[in-house]
Amino acid sequence: MIEIRTPRLLLRRWHDDDLAPMADIDADPRVMRWIDDGSVHDPEHTAKAIERWEEEWDEEGFGLFAVELLASGELAGCTGLSVPEFLPQALPAVAISWRFGPQFWGQGYASEAAHATLEFALQDRGLDRVISINQVGDVASENIARKLGMELELKAAHPVYGWPLRVHTIDLTEFQA
Ligand SMILES: CC(C)(COP(=O)(O)OP(=O)(O)OC[C@H]1O[C@@H](n2cnc3c(N)ncnc32)[C@H](O)[C@@H]1OP(=O)(O)O)[C@@H](O)C(=O)NCCC(=O)NCCS
Numbered sequence: 325m326i327e328i329r330t331p332r333l334l335l336r337r338w339h340d341d342d343l344a345p346m347a348d349i350d351a352d353p354r355v356m357r358w359i360d361d362g363s364v365h366d367p368e369h370t371a372k373a374i375e376r377w378e379e380e381w382d383e384e385g386f387g388l389f390a391v392e393l394l395a396s397g398e399l400a401g402c403t404g405l406s407v408p409e410f411l412p413q414a415l416p417a418v419a420i421s422w423r424f425g426p427q428f429w430g431q432g433y434a435s436e437a438a439h440a441t442l443e444f445a446l447q448d449r450g451l452d453r454v455i456s457i458n459q460v461g462d463v464a465s466e467n468i469a470r471k472l473g474m475e476l477e478l479k480a481a482h483p484v485y486g487w488p489l490r491v492h493t494i495d496l497t498e499f500q501a
Pocket residue numbers: 354355356357358359401421422423424425428429430431432433434435436458462464465467468471
């Protein structure tokens with residue numbers, strides 16, 4: 325069972341009772357503003373997504389972690405790794421992504437989880453490179469990428485929606501764990 329503890333967070337695989345809090349996060353327009361077409365997800369969509377992330381864990385040995393606050397046991401959101409199939413020009417690659425409930429923003433949790441995820445990518449999965457993909461305007465995500473030491477590699481357009489995208493990358497052999 326893969327679990328990572330940081331000073332304030334537990335990164336772990338998904339439990340059945342994560343569905344309700346994750347569905348609340350996915351139902352919030354502030355959260356979904358910069359994801360896909362910007363529309364909120366219904367609980368069925370969230371349930372399918374968690375199912376898919378769990379399958380990725382089984383098949384790839386990496387996936388999206390459920391991120392829990394150690395102090396309270398609350399599910400704050402998710403962070404983890406996936407293959408960004410939707411953007412063929414960035415492949416082959418493994419991408420890091422993050423999504424937290426608004427009540428958990430502005431406290432450094434997303435950066436703490438992302439840092440631990442890059443350590444996991446390097447030390448546990450032997451990956452030497454990870455990318456992050458964000459829409460232009462998603463300043464909070466660009467801020468995390470910059471703090472992680474990622475550098476702009478590619479400007480692209482979303483193949484379905486046409487939004488301008490930015491792809492940042494990090495060479496993990498130079499990552500300061
Ligand atoms: C993207 C997202 C995860 C960013 O969350 P966030 O809370 O802003 O990110 P961070 O964890 O970096 O925290 C930011 C701020 O917390 C503050 N902070 C407070 N306490 C802190 C602590 N103990 N340690 C570090 N930072 C702390 C810092 O000031 C930091 O801001 P700074 O980097 O400008 O100094 C969040 O906006 C989100 O979930 N958005 C919706 C989903 C989404 O769009 N995802 C991206 C598409 S995949």
